[in-house]
Amino acid sequence: xxxxxxxxxxxxxxxxxxxxxxxxxxxxxxxxxxxxxxxxxxxxxxxxxxxxxxxxxxxxxxx
Numbered sequence: 001x002x003x004x005x006x007x008x009x010x011x012x013x014x015x016x017x018x019x020x021x022x023x024x025x026x027x028x029x030x031x032x033x034x035x036x037x038x039x040x041x042x043x044x045x046x047x048x049x050x051x052x053x054x055x056x057x058x059x060x061x062x063x
Contacts, residue, residue, distance in 0.1 A: 002010075050058070
């Protein structure tokens with residue numbers, strides 16, 4: 001069995017570690033990000049690369 005002092009020390013260490021973490025939430029397609037502290041902002045995402053079928057279609061039409 002864990003002594004009460006060790007349990008208290010474990011709880012304090014766990015609380016400190018959890019308080020140091022930042023949780024980030026990214027929602028849907030609107031490119032918005034926010035964390036648990038209420039900070040947020042927009043995210044610029046690169047344009048996606050064409051799929052192989054799109055590339056083949058482009059090559060076929062380029063002839």
